[in-house]
Amino acid sequence: MQRIKTDFPYATREIEHTWIPLSDGTRLAARIWLPVEADDEPFPALLEYIPYRKNDGTAVRDAIRHPYLAGHGYACVRVDLRGAGESDGILYGEYLKQEQDDCLEVMAWIAAQPWCNGSLGMFGKSWGGFNSLQVASRRPPELKALITIGFTDDRYHDDVHYMGGCVLASQMLSWATVMLGCNAQPPDPRWAGDAWRENWLERLEKTPPYVEDWLAHQTRDEFWKHGSVREDYDAIQVPVYAVGGWGDAYNNSIPRILAGLSVPRKGLIGAWSHNYPEEGVPGPAMGFTQESLRWWDHWLKGKDTGIMDEPMLRSWILESEPPATYYTDRKGHWVADPAWPSPHIDEQVLYLNSSGAAHELADSPAPPATLALTGQLGYGFESGEWGNFGYEGEFPPDQRSSDGECLVFDTAPVTEPVAILGLPDVDLELAADKPDALVAVRLCDVAPDGSSVLVSWGMLNLTHRDSDEHPEPIVPGQRYRVTVQLR
Template identity: 55%
Template sequence: MVFNIKDSQKRSIKNDFPREVEKIENIWIPMSDGSKLSACIWLPVDAEKNPVPAILEYLPYRKNDFTAIRDSVRHPYFAGHGYASIRVDLRGSGDSDGILLDEYLKQEQDDALDVLTWIAEQPWCTGSIGMIGKSWGGFNGLQVAARKHSALKTIITLCSTDDRYADDVHYRGGNVLASDMLWWASTMFAYNARPQDPEVVGARWKENWRDRLENTPPFVEEWLRHQRRDEYWKHGSVCENYSDIQIPVFAVGGWQDGYTDAIFRLLENLPKESKGLIGPWAHEYPEVATPEPAIGFLQEALRWYDQWLKGIDTGILEEPKLTSWIQNSELPAVIYEERPGKWVADPSWPSPQVKGQAWWLSDGRLLNQTLQTAGEQVLVPSVQEHGFYSGVFCPFGQPGDLPADQRFENGKAVTFTSEPLMETVDLLGHPVFHAELSVDEEDALIAVRLMDKAPTGESTLISWGMLNLTHRDSHEHPEKLEPGKKYQIQVKLDALGQQIPKGHRLEVAVSPTYWPSAWPSPKPVNLTLYTGEETRIELPVRTPHPEDKNCGRFAPPETAPVMERQVIRKENRTREVIHDTIGGEWKLVDFSDEGERRLPMNGIQYGSKNKNTWTIKENDPLSAHVKCDWELTMSRDHWQIKLETFSEMWSDDKKFYLVNTMIAYEGENQVFSKTWETEIDRDCV
């Protein structure tokens, strides 16, 4: 995960703001229990004489080093336009007190309420506050909004979710998300072990560091203990009671991001003033995101905050409920610098412009008319290596993130192909796959891919979804399958905004495996599809709206100047699929050297390397194995820290096995080493 701003990014650098800005590097915010959180504040210099509203970003990613570069382009921009912009490190992260025991705990929300109270009481603040955040900061923005603090008037949430079980890095469709669960847990395992800065907190940094090393658990253990959608996942999932959020929400995402589905649910359920924006982007802020077109998102954010924090009519109330980018068809590529397309406007969601169009599956064909005959049986066997070319769950815009040509995959699944389309269609929303099926084991899953097949044969993945079939009726109360029994199921695929040109074909591929996205079922599964009225895919076909021609007139991107930094080591990323044809072993090795940088503002130098390996053998689902290794370094003058972590996950037919090792160095000396080993029963996965 790289937090960096490329100098080549197409944007206008602004430093002639309406208000002169001062930066308070380190300030302590007291919590109700006596602990302190570390904050950085950008303020108009005359704010105490002329108080301003505030914007809060609340993260565990270390304001003084890891996010300092990205913070520098955003927070001064807000301050220069008449806001106090505040960046706070969560309890247990950066220079803040304590340790971080898990994601999105009640303590995190309680601390946020204390932060909001503190901000509202400052002489430079009018008492009106907004929040902004991407990913973790987008999640907790929604969660804090649901706590109804009187000073919090609005939030902007980017790349976030309202449902921690169904739509995050742990489980998808009731399956263990093997591509990400251990990887993200290993990421936080390493991140959480970084110490406070001695120049900020003094000598007590070492005692706190030892506490973090010894007592911060590997998060994956708790995540894997909750394989159903129980109270653990309901906590922090605002979908449990949308009515708790009573303030306007601006929900933003991109088609390459892993969290875009949530935007549609939020627009359907949150206060009517809420709006949505979806571009072609990866997991990043739209003013610096790839692929192009990037937009003047900071200007849009100011319009939003001016409306709700300053009471200025900026016209946003008259704008569409959802503004989204319909992407043109492109041949498959593992990275795109640009995705041509068009902006469209939907005044409400669900949109009257979007209607379901059914396509039925039969004999390798995808038909857009009701079948004349039914009852054909299509056998779909398990191919354990199906899925290696699926790309990553949540792209950050790095080379190699996106799915390769799906012709690599289609021979390992059963694929249904349409005739060439007679006219161009636009798709916006969720495709939904319906099927009548049976399986020959009591545990099974189904993975469904939707593709745009070019006349020249290339196959581009445009949406996908999967379902643990024991979760067919409930993620909270799964039930084993009865072999041979027919079931009717549906799989909601990821939302898309995609044009399919005349002459292209649609493809739907079905499989009971999808490694490394889904942890395999304990035994190889033969899945049988029964063609007929029930076995079909419904596509969200959109017709134009009169407002389409007036929407998406965004200004070019603007940011504040990027802070000075020195590149010590450049970034590098490799992603390789390795096939041992003799041993029948398949391996995906994803290596990311995230580079090393030095920040002259405080002298901190930091860098990281991450290697992830997913392995499986043909015909052997119990051979699935994941290994995630991290190396993090931090230094300043005579202070050097290095962290090494090694995380592994595998299973048999009854249990999951986890091993996490942490090794810490101060200078040349190893000062800490510990291994956590855990066995956890499989529960209908």
């Protein structure tokens, strides 16, 4: 049941557009929602800082989330990055140092406004989730806490560009096209004024296709280390709430960052895809705007909301159901873990066994055996989207076709429910007859009728077996021990 809430503790007003001046003369476009009382009483501020155009691209979602928070006593500021929307300049790429430098100035500007009491929180999904963490690692004095949703802590290993050293060609090109199209849109003449055509032409002429940089950096070099907070978790010294969903591509980042950070932190993993949890598809969705208010009230207002007395990680455990390319809701239940790594979880090791008539996953090591497999580029078309938004056709269909083309190892039939939560990996000993090769691994839930649901998967470019920074060719015929990290 949905209802429209209008009775907030504070009446609000909106500043549809204002300019935030930077030290180099650049102006960033901002939209601001304030409690009416902010004219006389300063409030904590919340910042969302993304490139997706405040006047059209995110206008609908902004008009829901920001007024709600403003109505509960926050100054909410939505800023377009340099080169995005009406903001001056060119957006030359993702997560640049310039983007972070600009944000530090934006925070200082917000904190100096008469309607702000000097304390800020920062939040966002996807790009905004990434840069909330990145900016936090710069330790701006105004920033007191953050919420990051649909994010990665590792830009090379766990984003749209590469996985295990393998080019994610479809996703990389798709995302590059999305950003090229977004950057090619004109600024709004209402705010850009008579110079809007000139500014638009400059963007069309100077904005590069990002894919050129991504393909020019095929190893884990400084290009990717920049903005990957996994390089130094200790640089982040403010509380972090990390959020994602099993349908999203970024779910591994949540347990990693909970384990890596030393600050107060919480995690939430739902059934949904690359969405805010209150818009979560597949469901069940949850009232995360209300949940975020508890977080902000605790860290920015000092209220005892009880949020930090609750478990560190809450996860939706999916239950078995038939394969489908779209789900309205996913069956399952919530579990809570007081810490991560969790004291409630035991590691289970299964061993590849080909000594019998069928390949098995056994509880104990099996005698050595050699199995041969010829790879084909046509494998794996049933994997679904790398990262999805919950739309029709994005989830992987029945895996039986792919299973029939691969080496498959099955456990014995499971007679009792088994809950799996964590970061699975697969250790292999293998050889290849070429100097370059890759291996892909899938983890599936097979029903009694034979239908197969993709649970997790991973890939490894075997030249990256020891290092993503310094790949080494394979010596044909030589055996190697490798580990494939699954999603």
